[in-house]
Amino acid sequence: MQANGPIGVFDSGYGGLTVLKEIVDKLPQYNYVYMGDNARAPYGTRSFETVYQYTLECVEWFFKQGCPLVILACNTASAKALRTIQQKDLPRIGKDKRVLGVIRPTTEVIGNYSKTGEVGILGTTGTVQSGSYPIEIEKFFPEIKVCQEACPIWVPLVENNEYDSPGADFFVKKHLDHLLGQSEKIDTILLACTHYPLLKNKIMEHVSTGTTILSQGEIVANSLVEYMARHPEMEQRCDKGGKFDFFTTDSTEDFDKHATIFFGKPVRSKHLDLSV
Numbered sequence: 001m002q003a004n005g006p007i008g009v010f011d012s013g014y015g016g017l018t019v020l021k022e023i024v025d026k027l028p029q030y031n032y033v034y035m036g037d038n039a040r041a042p043y044g045t046r047s048f049e050t051v052y053q054y055t056l057e058c059v060e061w062f063f064k065q066g067c068p069l070v071i072l073a074c075n076t077a078s079a080k081a082l083r084t085i086q087q088k089d090l091p092r093i094g095k096d097k098r099v100l101g102v103i104r105p106t107t108e109v110i111g112n113y114s115k116t117g118e119v120g121i122l123g124t125t126g127t128v129q130s131g132s133y134p135i136e137i138e139k140f141f142p143e144i145k146v147c148q149e150a151c152p153i154w155v156p157l158v159e160n161n162e163y164d165s166p167g168a169d170f171f172v173k174k175h176l177d178h179l180l181g182q183s184e185k186i187d188t189i190l191l192a193c194t195h196y197p198l199l200k201n202k203i204m205e206h207v208s209t210g211t212t213i214l215s216q217g218e219i220v221a222n223s224l225v226e227y228m229a230r231h232p233e234m235e236q237r238c239d240k241g242g243k244f245d246f247f248t249t250d251s252t253e254d255f256d257k258h259a260t261i262f263f264g265k266p267v268r269s270k271h272l273d274l275s276v
Contacts, residue, residue: 004239005066006031009073010058012043014159014255015194016073017262019102022217023071024244026225031243033065035272036259038250042155043076044124044193051126055081056089057274063094068237071224072101075123075192075216079103079130098234102216103132105223106190111141113212114188120179121148123192124155133192147186149179151193158195159258163202172202180207188212198262247272 009020013036020034037043037058043051055077062070072078078101085099110119121133128150137146153171162168180186189211191197197215204213228235246269248255259267 003066003068004237005068006033006239006243006245008032008059008062008065008067008070009034010037010055010062010070010077011035011072011074011194012037012054012076013041013155013195014038014258014262015155015196017259017267018194018197018215019071019073019217019220021263022221023224026221027228028242029240031239031241033062033067033245033247035061035247036249036255036269037274038248038255040249042124043074043080044126044155045152046076046126048080048130051076051080052084056085059085059089059099060093061272061274063097068097069234070097070099071220072099073194073220075102075194076126076130077101079127079132100224100227102194102220103136103192105220106192106214106216107133107136108140108223109219110137110188110190110214111144113214114144116185116187117143118145118147118183118185118187120182120186120189121146121192122151122154122175122179122189122196123148125150125152127192133190145183145185147179147182149175149182151175151196154199155193155195158198161258161261163198168199168202169205172199173206176203176206186211188214190214191216246270249274 007030082101128148134146157168246267248269249272252269252271255269256267
């Protein structure tokens with residue numbers, strides 16, 4: 001008989017908490033385990049092989065905690081590791097388990113928001129270089145033109161609590177200018193990194209009125225609601241009780257301080273050593 005367990009939510013750091021926050025809002029009845037691999041963050045500038053290896057280690061840890069379902073609430077991990085884990089590793093380590101990402105749910109709907117048929121993607125260097133968004137968007141909206149801009153300084157800005165500072169304006173404007181300089185017709189911009197919602201107010205100051213700024217949390221949460229409805233066999237295996245457990249591979253004190261900002265509620269984490 002297949003065992004029940006909590007839903008696992010993974011990110012390289014804190015950003016995935018913005019996704020977890022929205023998931024809990026839509027599906028408060030389940031138990032959740034969140035893990036941030038802060039000791040090895042950021043993932044955005046690392047190679048495909050390194051991101052894959054790190055992500056796989058973390059997925060295997062979730063499975064050991066009994067999670068039947070793991071959400072990669074990290075764009076870089078979704079871009080560089082998800083497909084390989086689904087196709088190569090799940091048949092070996094968890095035939096009855098599932099790993100989902102944040103890219104597919106977003107690309108399934110992004111074209112519905114654009115009136116001009118041109119969208120912009122703001123992401124980490126790794127996500128942009130992977131080409132995952134243009135590839136996936138073309139599957140659902142082949143007529144959509146996609147422009148991308150890597151914003152490597154944005155994650156450090158957010159994680160150092162500078163996201164609302166005057167200094168953030170320079171880097172926000174710089175990358176928006178680069179993105180919008182590719183086309184005047186971009187009317188929808190996706191924040192393709194789960195850290196970026198904390199910069200949304202700054203971003204809104206530097207785009208024209210009427211531009212749609214999409215954060216992934218609500219989109220992913222809605223997609224998970226639909227997934228559970230389509231897969232009652234998985235829904236029944238996800239423990240219920242509204243319980244949360246938070247883990248970090250780095251300092252719990254630092255994690256709790258930052259995580260509370262992303263999650264919107266006080267967070268108390270436990271330290272995790274993946275080498276044990």
